[in-house]
Amino acid sequence: MNAVNVILKRELASYFATPVAYIFIIIFLMLAGVFTFYLGQFFERGQADLSAFFGFIPWLFIVLVPAVAMRLWSEERRSGTIELLMTLPITTFQVVIGKFLAAWFFVGLALALTFPLWVTVNYLGEPDNGVILAGYLGSWFMSGGFLAIGSCLSATTKNQIVAFILTLVVCFVLVVAGFPIVQDVFSGWAPLWLVDGVSNISFLAHFNAISRGVIDLRDLVYFSVLIAAFLYATALVIDMKKAD
Amino acid sequence: MIKVSNLSKYFDDFCAVDNISFQVEPGEVLGFLGPNGAGKSTTMKMLTGFLSPSAGDISVLGHDMQTDALAAQRLIGYLPEGAPSYSDMTVQSSLEFIGQARGFSGRELGQRIADVVARVELDSVLGKRIENLSKGFRRRLGLAQAILHDPRILILDEPTDGLDPNQKHQVRELIRNLAQDKIVIVSTHILEEVSAVCSRAMILAHGKILFDGTPDELAARSEYHNAITLRVDKLPEGLEQSIAQLPHVTRVQRAEQDQLTIFPEQGQNILAEVNRTLQAHPCQIEELHVEVGRLDDVFRLLTTGKAEDVSA
Numbered sequence: 001m002n003a004v005n006v007i008l009k010r011e012l013a014s015y016f017a018t019p020v021a022y023i024f025i026i027i028f029l030m031l032a033g034v035f036t037f038y039l040g041q042f043f044e045r046g047q048a049d050l051s052a053f054f055g056f057i058p059w060l061f062i063v064l065v066p067a068v069a070m071r072l073w074s075e076e077r078r079s080g081t082i083e084l085l086m087t088l089p090i091t092t093f094q095v096v097i098g099k100f101l102a103a104w105f106f107v108g109l110a111l112a113l114t115f116p117l118w119v120t121v122n123y124l125g126e127p128d129n130g131v132i133l134a135g136y137l138g139s140w141f142m143s144g145g146f147l148a149i150g151s152c153l154s155a156t157t158k159n160q161i162v163a164f165i166l167t168l169v170v171c172f173v174l175v176v177a178g179f180p181i182v183q184d185v186f187s188g189w190a191p192l193w194l195v196d197g198v199s200n201i202s203f204l205a206h207f208n209a210i211s212r213g214v215i216d217l218r219d220l221v222y223f224s225v226l227i228a229a230f231l232y233a234t235a236l237v238i239d240m241k242k243a244d
Numbered sequence: 245m246i247k248v249s250n251l252s253k254y255f256d257d258f259c260a261v262d263n264i265s266f267q268v269e270p271g272e273v274l275g276f277l278g279p280n281g282a283g284k285s286t287t288m289k290m291l292t293g294f295l296s297p298s299a300g301d302i303s304v305l306g307h308d309m310q311t312d313a314l315a316a317q318r319l320i321g322y323l324p325e326g327a328p329s330y331s332d333m334t335v336q337s338s339l340e341f342i343g344q345a346r347g348f349s350g351r352e353l354g355q356r357i358a359d360v361v362a363r364v365e366l367d368s369v370l371g372k373r374i375e376n377l378s379k380g381f382r383r384r385l386g387l388a389q390a391i392l393h394d395p396r397i398l399i400l401d402e403p404t405d406g407l408d409p410n411q412k413h414q415v416r417e418l419i420r421n422l423a424q425d426k427i428v429i430v431s432t433h434i435l436e437e438v439s440a441v442c443s444r445a446m447i448l449a450h451g452k453i454l455f456d457g458t459p460d461e462l463a464a465r466s467e468y469h470n471a472i473t474l475r476v477d478k479l480p481e482g483l484e485q486s487i488a489q490l491p492h493v494t495r496v497q498r499a500e501q502d503q504l505t506i507f508p509e510q511g512q513n514i515l516a517e518v519n520r521t522l523q524a525h526p527c528q529i530e531e532l533h534v535e536v537g538r539l540d541d542v543f544r545l546l547t548t549g550k551a552e553d554v555s556a
Contacts, residue, residue, distance in 0.1 A: 003345065005346075006341065006344040006345050009344075010330075010333075010341045010503050012336070013333075014330065014332055014333065017332040017333065017334055017373075023348060024259075068250070072556060078329035079328055079330075079331065080326055081328045081329065081330055082320075083289070083294050083324040083325075084324060084328055084329070084342075084389070086294050087292040087293060087317060087320070087322045088317065088342070088345045088346065089317040089318045089345075089346065089347075090313045090314075090345055091314065091317075150285070232245075239296075242295075243255065243289075243295050244295070
C-alpha cells in the first residue's frame with residue numbers, strides 16, 4: 001500500500017507543478033457555472049435542487065476528464081520515464097492504481113470546488129441535501145469510470161492527443177448508449193435483451209439513478225466493476241506495450 | 245552473481261538478442277560494447293526486469309527475474325538510456341520520490357539523498373526543475389537515483405553519453421570507486437571508456453556475443469598490438485629494408501616522410517631487434533614507442549562481420 005501511496009503523491013504533485021491543474025479547475029468551474037445558471041436555467045426553474053448542475057455533469061466530463069487521463073501513461077512512455085518507474089521494486093498494478101487514484105482525487109477536488117453551488121441553493125431554499133450528496137457521489141464514481149477508460153487508452157499510445165480523442169469517443173459512446181437515438185437503432189429489430197443490455201451499459205442510466213438520490217448498490221457496483229476492469233486492462237496493456 | 249542463460253529477445257520477427265549466456269561476479273566491471281542496435285540496451289532492459297525475455301533465464305544474486313522480479317529489482321540500481329527523469333519535478337523532489345519508492349523515509353531518506361548529492365555534485369541544482377537542467381546535470385541526477393539505495397548491482401546504459409571530458413572523468417572515477425564489491429555493468433560505444441573503467445569487456449553485435457575478455461585481451465587482438473612506431477629526423481638509407489627483414493616482422497608501413505610503423509607477428513615482441521637495427525643506422529630518433537593495440541580497430545574487425553565467434 002505504501003508504494004501506491006508514493007506513486008499517488010508524486011502524481012498529484014505533478015498535476016500542480018504546472019499551470020495545467022489550475023487551468024483545468026478554473027475551466028471546469030466556469031463551465032459548471034455557465035451550464036447550471038444559463039443552460040440549466042437554475043433560477044427560472046424555481047426549485048431548490050442541483051439537478052440543473054448534475055444534468056450537465058456527464059457532458060462536462062466527456063470533454064474534461066479525458067484531458068486529465070490523457071497524460072497518465074502517454075507522457076511516461078514518450079519521455080521514457082516508464083523505464084525508470086517499472087524498474088523500481090513496485091508492481092505494475094501498484095503503479096496503475098496509484099496513478100488512477102491521483103487522477104480520481106484530482107477530479108474529486110474539482111467537483112468539491114463547486115461547493116458554492118451547494119451554498120447558493122441552501123441559501124435560496126431548503127433542498128434535500130441527501131439527494132445533492134448522492135449526486136456528488138454519483139458524479140465522482142462516473143468520473144472514475146471515465147478515468148479508468150482514459151488510463152487504459154493512454155497506455156496504448158505515446159501521443160497525448162490520440163489518447164484524449166480515443167477516450168473522448170469511447171466515453172461519448174458509453175454516455176449516449178442509453179439515449180433514444182441509440183435505442184431506436186436497436187429497438188426495431190434487436191431482441192429485448194440486447195436493447196436492455198445496450199441501455200444498461202450506458203453511464204447515464206446508472207448516473208441518473210444515483211443523482212436522483214436513489215443509491216442502488218447495483219449502480220455503484222456497475223461503476224466499480226467498470227473501473228476495476230479497465231485498470232486491469234491498463235496493467236495488461238502496459239506489460240504488453242511498454243517496449244515500443 | 246548475475247547469471248544469464250540462453251537469453252533471447254524478439255520484437256516481432258526482429259531478433260534483438262540471440263541466445264546469449266554469461267555470468268558476472270561481484271567486483272567485476274563489465275563493459276558492453278557494440279554498434280548501435282547491437283542489443284546492448286535490450287539486454288540491460290531484460291536484466292533490470294523492464295522487458296521480459298522471449299526465451300532464457302536471468303538470475304540476480306539468486307533471484308529469478310521472471311518469478312521474483314521485485315526482490316531482484318531491490319538489488320539493482322539502473323540508469324536507463326538517455327537518463328529519463330520527470331521534467332516537471334525538482335532534483336530534490338525526484339530523489340525523494342525514488343527514495344520513497346525504494347522504501348526509505350524520514351531521516352534515513354534525507355541522509356541518503358545528502359550522500360548521493362554530494363557524491364555526484366548536484367548540490368547547486370537541488371531546488372531547480374529538471375527541465376531547466378543541462379544534459380550533464382540530468383545524467384548525474386540519473387546516476388544519483390541509481391545509486392541512492394547503495395545497490396549491490398549497478399546497470400548503467402551509456403552513463404557518459406553527452407558529458408564533457410571533465411564530467412566523463414568524474415563519472416568514471418565514480419564507477420571505479422563504486423566497483424569494489426559490486427557488480428557493475430556499463431554500456432558504451434566509447435572504446436577508451438572500456439580500458440578506463442572496465443575489468444571485462446564484451447562485444448555484442450546483431451544480438452550475439454562476439455568477444456568476452458579483459459580489455460587487454462581485446463587490445464591484444466589488434467594488429468597494432470606490440471607494433472612499434474618510430475619517427476626520426478631523417479630516414480637513413482636502407483633502414484626500412486633492414487627492419488622489414490628482421491625475424492617476426494610482418495610488414496613495415498611508412499606513414500609520413502620519416503615515420504615508420506612496424507608490425508610484429510601475433511604476440512611477438514620486436515623492440516630489441518628493432519633497437520639493434522637502429523643503432524646500426526645512425527640517425528636522430530624523435531619518437532619511439534610500442535603500441536598497446538587500437539581498440540577501434542578490433543572493434544571494427546569484430547563487428548563488421550569479418551570475424552567469427554571468437555569468445556576468449
